[in-house]
Amino acid sequence: MADVNVTYDRTADAAYVYFTDPRARPRVAHMYPCDPVQVGGMINLDFDEQGRLIGVEVLAAGSKLPAYLLESAQRLDAEGA
Numbered sequence: 001m002a003d004v005n006v007t008y009d010r011t012a013d014a015a016y017v018y019f020t021d022p023r024a025r026p027r028v029a030h031m032y033p034c035d036p037v038q039v040g041g042m043i044n045l046d047f048d049e050q051g052r053l054i055g056v057e058v059l060a061a062g063s064k065l066p067a068y069l070l071e072s073a074q075r076l077d078a079e080g081a
Helices: 067-072
Strands: 005-009 014-018 030-033 043-047 053-059
Touching (some): 005 067
Antiparallel strands (some): 005 014, 043 053
16 A cells, blocks of 8 residues: 655645655646535645646645544644644
8 A cells, every 4th residue: 555645734724645656746737626615625636747636735624634644744834843
């Protein structure tokens, strides 16, 4: 099973779930915003130049993602530094 890299900024309550090799940082070529009314918040899908899904940005992550995922995420805020 592949590990999924997750970063979390508690101050912004924003998380990013990466679906790419952690050694590579592909460039986002296209972002597709999910309907905020339908998902009850803001979730963005990021695609590379070949149209592959490379990650998901989740705002209001504390209410959208499981606590265990956020607790194990790499912290980007000052509290996690």
